[in-house]
Amino acid sequence: MTKQDLKVKLTAAFFGLLLMATCAFAAQEGVTKRVRFARGRTTTILKNSVVRGTRDRYLVGARAGQKMTVSINAVERNAAFTIYAPSNDTLEGTSESQEVKNWSGTLPENGDYVIEVGGTRGNATYTLKVTVR
Numbered sequence: 001m002t003k004q005d006l007k008v009k010l011t012a013a014f015f016g017l018l019l020m021a022t023c024a025f026a027a028q029e030g031v032t033k034r035v036r037f038a039r040g041r042t043t044t045i046l047k048n049s050v051v052r053g054t055r056d057r058y059l060v061g062a063r064a065g066q067k068m069t070v071s072i073n074a075v076e077r078n079a080a081f082t083i084y085a086p087s088n089d090t091l092e093g094t095s096e097s098q099e100v101k102n103w104s105g106t107l108p109e110n111g112d113y114v115i116e117v118g119g120t121r122g123n124a125t126y127t128l129k130v131t132v133r
Contacts (some may be wrong), residue, residue, distance in 0.1 A: 030054040043131040069104040071132040079124035086111025
């Protein structure tokens, strides 16, 4: 094998590894999903896993004055959530730094609320319970 052949093979291997790393990183984006309630139900339960450093986002359509209750349980007690109003303001008592596991309150405006779930220590397998009345 010549020096030129070795260079070509090493360059191809490098770019192959770079491509695989890029794909793996892109695949670690969290999910974004609209929450649907079964007909006649006000509560739904969502089960998923989130990879460290990513966030899963759940969109919940609701009206001002409705009461929302959210709770999360994780296998290793390492998942928490933040809730954003349609105006993108964080709902009081749900900031990321508080590692919120339970929240209940009256919604201030009409539109899509975002429940953002993340791991507090590493990857997290969780069950999210959402009630809107």
